[in-house]
Amino acid sequence: MDPYFQGKRVIVTGAGKGIGRLLCIKLAKSGAKVIAISRTTEDLDNLKLEDSSIEIHTQDISEWSSTRKLIEDIGLVDMLVNNAAVDRKKPYLEIKEEDFDYIYNTNVKAAFNISQAVVKCMVEKQTGGAIVNVSSIAGINAVHSIGTYGCTKAALDMMTKTMALEFGPHQIRVNSVNPTVVMTKMGKAAWSAPGVADTILKRIPNGRFAEEIDVVDAIVFLLSDKASMINGIHMPVDGGHLLQFF
Ligand code: NAP
Numbered sequence: 089m090d091p092y093f094q095g096k097r098v099i100v101t102g103a104g105k106g107i108g109r110l111l112c113i114k115l116a117k118s119g120a121k122v123i124a125i126s127r128t129t130e131d132l133d134n135l136k137l138e139d140s141s142i143e144i145h146t147q148d149i150s151e152w153s154s155t156r157k158l159i160e161d162i163g164l165v166d167m168l169v170n171n172a173a174v175d176r177k178k179p180y181l182e183i184k185e186e187d188f189d190y191i192y193n194t195n196v197k198a199a200f201n202i203s204q205a206v207v208k209c210m211v212e213k214q215t216g217g218a219i220v221n222v223s224s225i226a227g228i229n230a231v232h233s234i235g236t237y238g239c240t241k242a243a244l245d246m247m248t249k250t251m252a253l254e255f256g257p258h259q260i261r262v263n264s265v266n267p268t269v270v271m272t273k274m275g276k277a278a279w280s281a282p283g284v285a286d287t288i289l290k291r292i293p294n295g296r297f298a299e300e301i302d303v304v305d306a307i308v309f310l311l312s313d314k315a316s317m318i319n320g321i322h323m324p325v326d327g328g329h330l331l332q333f334f
Contacts, residue, residue: 092313094119097165101149101202102172104131106272107222110300111169111307116141118308123162125149126172150193152201159205164213167311168206170199170244171222175237177278183236195240200247203262207255216259218311221248222303223264225326234278241266245322252320261319263310268326269297294327 098115102108104126116122116139123143126132132144145162149155149172173195176187199221210217226234227241244264251262269275269288275297279285289295306325309315324330 090118090312092118093311096120096167097123098167098169098311099123099125099159099162099165099202099206100169100171101125101198102222103135103144104128106274107267107270107300107303108169108171109135111171111304112142113139114304114308115311120167123165125158149198149202150190152197155198156201156205159202164209164215165206166215166217168203168217168219169222169307169311170202170219171307172198173222173237173240173274175234175274175278177233178236179233180235188236191236191240195237196243196247199244203247203251207251207258207260210260211255211258214258217261218315219251219260219262220307220310221245221262221264222307223248223266223322225266225268225324225330227264228266228322228324229330248322249320256319261310261315263315263318263320264322265303265306265310266322266324266326267298267303268292268324268329270300270303271297272300291332292327292329293331296327298325298327 098120100108100112103112103124112122112124125145125147127148129146136144147158221244223244224241226238227245231238248262248264269279303325306323
Protein backbone atom coordinates (compact mmCIF):
# COMPACT_ATOMS: atom_id res chain seq x y z
CA MET A 89 0.00 0.00 0.00
CA ASP A 90 1.12 3.53 -0.78
CA PRO A 91 -0.92 6.25 0.93
CA TYR A 92 -0.65 8.45 -2.17
CA PHE A 93 -2.39 5.91 -4.42
CA GLN A 94 -5.00 4.89 -1.84
CA GLY A 95 -8.43 5.18 -3.52
CA LYS A 96 -7.08 7.00 -6.58
CA ARG A 97 -8.95 6.10 -9.80
CA VAL A 98 -6.57 5.13 -12.62
CA ILE A 99 -7.35 4.09 -16.20
CA VAL A 100 -4.77 1.79 -17.84
CA THR A 101 -5.15 0.91 -21.54
CA GLY A 102 -3.63 -2.23 -23.04
CA ALA A 103 -4.08 -3.88 -19.66
CA GLY A 104 -4.37 -7.45 -20.92
CA LYS A 105 -0.73 -8.31 -21.44
CA GLY A 106 2.84 -7.22 -20.86
CA ILE A 107 3.62 -3.87 -19.26
CA GLY A 108 -0.04 -2.83 -18.90
CA ARG A 109 -0.99 -5.99 -17.05
CA LEU A 110 1.86 -5.73 -14.54
CA LEU A 111 1.13 -2.01 -14.08
CA CYS A 112 -2.51 -2.76 -13.16
CA ILE A 113 -1.43 -5.30 -10.55
CA LYS A 114 1.19 -2.97 -9.07
CA LEU A 115 -1.21 0.00 -8.88
CA ALA A 116 -3.98 -2.15 -7.35
CA LYS A 117 -1.52 -3.44 -4.72
CA SER A 118 -0.64 0.19 -3.98
CA GLY A 119 -4.30 0.84 -3.12
CA ALA A 120 -5.48 2.43 -6.39
CA LYS A 121 -8.88 1.72 -7.93
CA VAL A 122 -7.68 0.41 -11.29
CA ILE A 123 -9.87 0.56 -14.41
CA ALA A 124 -8.31 -1.82 -16.93
CA ILE A 125 -9.16 -1.54 -20.64
CA SER A 126 -7.99 -4.02 -23.24
CA ARG A 127 -9.05 -5.85 -26.39
CA THR A 128 -9.17 -9.52 -25.35
CA THR A 129 -11.76 -10.49 -22.72
CA GLU A 130 -9.89 -13.64 -21.72
CA ASP A 131 -6.83 -11.56 -20.74
CA LEU A 132 -8.99 -9.27 -18.62
CA ASP A 133 -10.77 -12.19 -16.92
CA ASN A 134 -7.34 -13.54 -16.07
CA LEU A 135 -6.29 -10.14 -14.66
CA LYS A 136 -9.46 -10.04 -12.54
CA LEU A 137 -8.59 -13.48 -11.16
CA GLU A 138 -5.20 -12.09 -10.12
CA ASP A 139 -6.76 -9.06 -8.37
CA SER A 140 -10.54 -8.92 -7.96
CA SER A 141 -10.47 -5.17 -7.10
CA ILE A 142 -9.61 -4.31 -10.72
CA GLU A 143 -12.53 -3.09 -12.89
CA ILE A 144 -12.27 -4.54 -16.40
CA HIS A 145 -13.62 -3.34 -19.77
CA THR A 146 -13.18 -5.11 -23.09
CA GLN A 147 -12.78 -2.38 -25.69
CA ASP A 148 -10.88 -1.99 -28.93
CA ILE A 149 -9.69 1.57 -28.34
CA SER A 150 -9.10 2.12 -32.06
CA GLU A 151 -12.92 2.47 -32.36
CA TRP A 152 -13.40 6.19 -31.68
CA SER A 153 -17.11 6.53 -30.73
CA SER A 154 -17.54 3.46 -28.51
CA THR A 155 -14.24 4.26 -26.74
CA ARG A 156 -15.30 7.88 -26.14
CA LYS A 157 -18.62 6.65 -24.68
CA LEU A 158 -16.81 4.18 -22.39
CA ILE A 159 -14.46 6.84 -21.05
CA GLU A 160 -17.34 9.29 -20.52
CA ASP A 161 -19.31 6.57 -18.70
CA ILE A 162 -16.30 5.85 -16.44
CA GLY A 163 -16.30 9.55 -15.53
CA LEU A 164 -13.77 11.36 -13.40
CA VAL A 165 -10.42 9.66 -12.79
CA ASP A 166 -7.23 10.88 -11.09
CA MET A 167 -4.78 9.28 -13.51
CA LEU A 168 -4.51 7.81 -16.99
CA VAL A 169 -1.86 5.61 -18.57
CA ASN A 170 -2.02 5.45 -22.38
CA ASN A 171 -0.18 2.14 -22.71
CA ALA A 172 -1.90 0.20 -25.52
CA ALA A 173 0.01 0.11 -28.80
CA VAL A 174 0.45 -2.07 -31.86
CA ASP A 175 3.11 -2.52 -34.51
CA ARG A 176 3.54 -4.23 -37.88
CA LYS A 177 7.24 -4.67 -38.50
CA LYS A 178 7.76 -3.89 -42.21
CA PRO A 179 10.22 -1.81 -44.23
CA TYR A 180 8.96 1.64 -45.24
CA LEU A 181 8.13 0.70 -48.86
CA GLU A 182 5.97 -2.26 -47.79
CA ILE A 183 3.64 -0.34 -45.48
CA LYS A 184 0.09 -0.25 -46.93
CA GLU A 185 -2.60 2.30 -46.08
CA GLU A 186 -4.33 -0.33 -43.92
CA ASP A 187 -1.10 -0.91 -41.92
CA PHE A 188 -0.63 2.83 -41.46
CA ASP A 189 -4.21 3.35 -40.22
CA TYR A 190 -4.04 0.29 -37.97
CA ILE A 191 -0.88 1.53 -36.21
CA TYR A 192 -1.92 5.20 -35.99
CA ASN A 193 -5.50 4.49 -34.85
CA THR A 194 -4.36 2.75 -31.66
CA ASN A 195 -1.03 4.42 -30.95
CA VAL A 196 -2.00 8.05 -31.59
CA LYS A 197 -5.69 8.61 -32.33
CA ALA A 198 -6.97 6.48 -29.45
CA ALA A 199 -4.53 8.06 -26.97
CA PHE A 200 -5.75 11.48 -28.12
CA ASN A 201 -9.44 10.49 -27.88
CA ILE A 202 -9.12 8.98 -24.41
CA SER A 203 -6.93 11.79 -23.08
CA GLN A 204 -9.31 14.45 -24.35
CA ALA A 205 -12.30 12.86 -22.58
CA VAL A 206 -10.32 12.32 -19.36
CA VAL A 207 -8.85 15.83 -19.28
CA LYS A 208 -12.21 17.51 -20.04
CA CYS A 209 -13.58 15.92 -16.89
CA MET A 210 -10.51 16.83 -14.79
CA VAL A 211 -10.68 20.46 -15.96
CA GLU A 212 -14.44 20.71 -15.36
CA LYS A 213 -14.11 19.37 -11.81
CA GLN A 214 -10.81 21.21 -11.15
CA THR A 215 -9.27 18.09 -9.59
CA GLY A 216 -5.87 18.06 -11.29
CA GLY A 217 -4.38 14.75 -12.34
CA ALA A 218 -1.50 12.85 -13.90
CA ILE A 219 -1.15 11.18 -17.30
CA VAL A 220 1.65 8.95 -18.56
CA ASN A 221 1.99 8.09 -22.24
CA VAL A 222 3.93 4.90 -22.90
CA SER A 223 6.15 5.83 -25.82
CA SER A 224 9.42 4.23 -26.99
CA ILE A 225 13.04 5.04 -27.78
CA ALA A 226 11.85 4.35 -31.36
CA GLY A 227 10.08 7.71 -31.15
CA ILE A 228 13.45 9.40 -30.55
CA ASN A 229 15.92 7.51 -32.77
CA ALA A 230 15.18 5.76 -36.08
CA VAL A 231 14.82 1.97 -36.04
CA HIS A 232 14.80 0.01 -39.32
CA SER A 233 11.45 -1.58 -40.31
CA ILE A 234 9.45 -0.08 -37.47
CA GLY A 235 9.43 3.45 -38.88
CA THR A 236 5.64 3.84 -38.87
CA TYR A 237 5.49 2.74 -35.23
CA GLY A 238 8.38 5.17 -34.52
CA CYS A 239 6.41 8.00 -36.13
CA THR A 240 3.44 7.25 -33.86
CA LYS A 241 5.67 7.36 -30.79
CA ALA A 242 7.21 10.69 -31.87
CA ALA A 243 3.65 11.98 -32.29
CA LEU A 244 2.75 10.70 -28.84
CA ASP A 245 5.79 12.47 -27.36
CA MET A 246 4.67 15.74 -28.95
CA MET A 247 1.17 15.14 -27.58
CA THR A 248 2.80 14.78 -24.16
CA LYS A 249 4.50 18.16 -24.54
CA THR A 250 1.49 20.05 -25.85
CA MET A 251 -0.79 18.57 -23.19
CA ALA A 252 1.72 19.44 -20.47
CA LEU A 253 1.79 22.99 -21.76
CA GLU A 254 -1.98 23.40 -22.01
CA PHE A 255 -2.98 21.56 -18.84
CA GLY A 256 -0.16 22.44 -16.44
CA PRO A 257 -2.19 25.47 -15.28
CA HIS A 258 -4.95 23.00 -14.31
CA GLN A 259 -2.47 20.97 -12.21
CA ILE A 260 -2.60 18.11 -14.71
CA ARG A 261 0.87 16.68 -15.40
CA VAL A 262 1.57 14.75 -18.61
CA ASN A 263 4.79 12.78 -19.19
CA SER A 264 6.12 10.01 -21.45
CA VAL A 265 8.21 6.96 -20.68
CA ASN A 266 10.39 5.71 -23.55
CA PRO A 267 11.51 2.11 -23.02
CA THR A 268 14.06 0.12 -24.98
CA VAL A 269 13.20 -3.48 -25.89
CA VAL A 270 11.13 -5.41 -23.34
CA MET A 271 10.56 -9.08 -24.15
CA THR A 272 6.76 -8.96 -23.96
CA LYS A 273 4.53 -10.33 -26.74
CA MET A 274 5.31 -7.18 -28.74
CA GLY A 275 9.05 -7.29 -27.99
CA LYS A 276 9.37 -10.99 -28.88
CA ALA A 277 7.48 -10.52 -32.15
CA ALA A 278 9.91 -7.83 -33.26
CA TRP A 279 13.27 -8.83 -31.80
CA SER A 280 13.55 -12.53 -30.99
CA ALA A 281 14.83 -13.79 -34.37
CA PRO A 282 18.25 -15.50 -34.05
CA GLY A 283 21.08 -12.97 -33.79
CA VAL A 284 18.81 -9.90 -33.65
CA ALA A 285 18.55 -9.62 -29.88
CA ASP A 286 22.34 -9.98 -29.47
CA THR A 287 23.00 -7.12 -31.89
CA ILE A 288 20.70 -4.83 -29.91
CA LEU A 289 22.08 -5.94 -26.55
CA LYS A 290 25.59 -4.87 -27.62
CA ARG A 291 24.29 -1.30 -27.91
CA ILE A 292 22.83 -1.18 -24.39
CA PRO A 293 25.49 -0.10 -21.85
CA ASN A 294 23.65 -1.85 -19.00
CA GLY A 295 23.93 -5.11 -20.99
CA ARG A 296 20.32 -6.21 -20.72
CA PHE A 297 16.86 -5.45 -22.07
CA ALA A 298 14.35 -3.66 -19.86
CA GLU A 299 12.08 -5.84 -17.77
CA GLU A 300 8.37 -5.05 -17.51
CA ILE A 301 8.93 -3.96 -13.90
CA ASP A 302 11.55 -1.36 -14.96
CA VAL A 303 8.93 0.37 -17.09
CA VAL A 304 6.16 -0.05 -14.51
CA ASP A 305 8.32 1.52 -11.78
CA ALA A 306 9.04 4.54 -14.00
CA ILE A 307 5.33 4.98 -14.77
CA VAL A 308 4.34 4.69 -11.11
CA PHE A 309 6.98 7.28 -10.18
CA LEU A 310 5.69 9.74 -12.81
CA LEU A 311 2.09 9.24 -11.63
CA SER A 312 3.05 9.79 -8.00
CA ASP A 313 3.43 12.95 -5.92
CA LYS A 314 7.22 12.32 -5.91
CA ALA A 315 7.11 13.63 -9.51
CA SER A 316 4.91 16.63 -8.72
CA MET A 317 7.29 19.10 -10.44
CA ILE A 318 7.95 16.87 -13.47
CA ASN A 319 5.82 17.81 -16.45
CA GLY A 320 6.22 17.30 -20.22
CA ILE A 321 9.30 15.03 -20.18
CA HIS A 322 10.25 11.95 -22.17
CA MET A 323 11.96 9.56 -19.77
CA PRO A 324 14.10 6.89 -21.45
CA VAL A 325 13.97 3.54 -19.63
CA ASP A 326 16.74 2.10 -21.74
CA GLY A 327 19.89 1.27 -19.76
CA GLY A 328 21.69 3.96 -21.78
CA HIS A 329 20.65 2.57 -25.20
CA LEU A 330 20.20 6.06 -26.67
CA LEU A 331 23.66 7.28 -25.63
CA GLN A 332 26.00 6.09 -28.36
CA PHE A 333 26.39 6.20 -32.14
CA PHE A 334 29.15 3.57 -32.32
P1 NAP B 1 1.99 -6.22 -25.54
O1 NAP B 1 2.61 -7.27 -24.71
O2 NAP B 1 1.74 -6.48 -26.99
O3 NAP B 1 0.63 -5.76 -24.82
C1 NAP B 1 -0.14 -4.73 -25.39
C2 NAP B 1 -1.53 -4.77 -24.81
O4 NAP B 1 -2.28 -3.72 -25.44
C3 NAP B 1 -2.26 -6.08 -25.13
O5 NAP B 1 -3.04 -6.46 -24.04
C4 NAP B 1 -3.13 -5.68 -26.32
O6 NAP B 1 -4.30 -6.46 -26.44
C5 NAP B 1 -3.49 -4.25 -25.93
N1 NAP B 1 -3.96 -3.50 -27.10
C6 NAP B 1 -3.31 -3.29 -28.26
N2 NAP B 1 -4.09 -2.60 -29.10
C7 NAP B 1 -5.26 -2.37 -28.46
C8 NAP B 1 -6.46 -1.73 -28.83
N3 NAP B 1 -6.64 -1.19 -30.03
N4 NAP B 1 -7.47 -1.67 -27.92
C9 NAP B 1 -7.31 -2.21 -26.69
N5 NAP B 1 -6.20 -2.85 -26.30
C10 NAP B 1 -5.18 -2.93 -27.17
O7 NAP B 1 2.87 -4.87 -25.53
P2 NAP B 1 3.89 -4.28 -24.45
O8 NAP B 1 5.25 -4.66 -24.88
O9 NAP B 1 3.43 -4.56 -23.06
O10 NAP B 1 3.73 -2.73 -24.79
C11 NAP B 1 3.15 -1.79 -23.91
C12 NAP B 1 3.62 -0.41 -24.32
O11 NAP B 1 5.03 -0.34 -24.25
C13 NAP B 1 3.25 -0.04 -25.76
O12 NAP B 1 2.88 1.31 -25.82
C14 NAP B 1 4.54 -0.25 -26.51
O13 NAP B 1 4.63 0.53 -27.69
C15 NAP B 1 5.54 0.18 -25.46
N6 NAP B 1 6.89 -0.30 -25.70
C16 NAP B 1 7.14 -1.65 -25.76
C17 NAP B 1 8.43 -2.08 -26.02
C18 NAP B 1 8.76 -3.55 -26.12
O14 NAP B 1 9.87 -3.89 -26.58
N7 NAP B 1 7.88 -4.46 -25.68
C19 NAP B 1 9.47 -1.15 -26.18
C20 NAP B 1 9.18 0.21 -26.11
C21 NAP B 1 7.89 0.62 -25.87
P3 NAP B 1 -4.37 -7.74 -27.44
O15 NAP B 1 -3.13 -8.55 -27.19
O16 NAP B 1 -5.62 -8.41 -27.04
O17 NAP B 1 -4.38 -7.18 -28.82
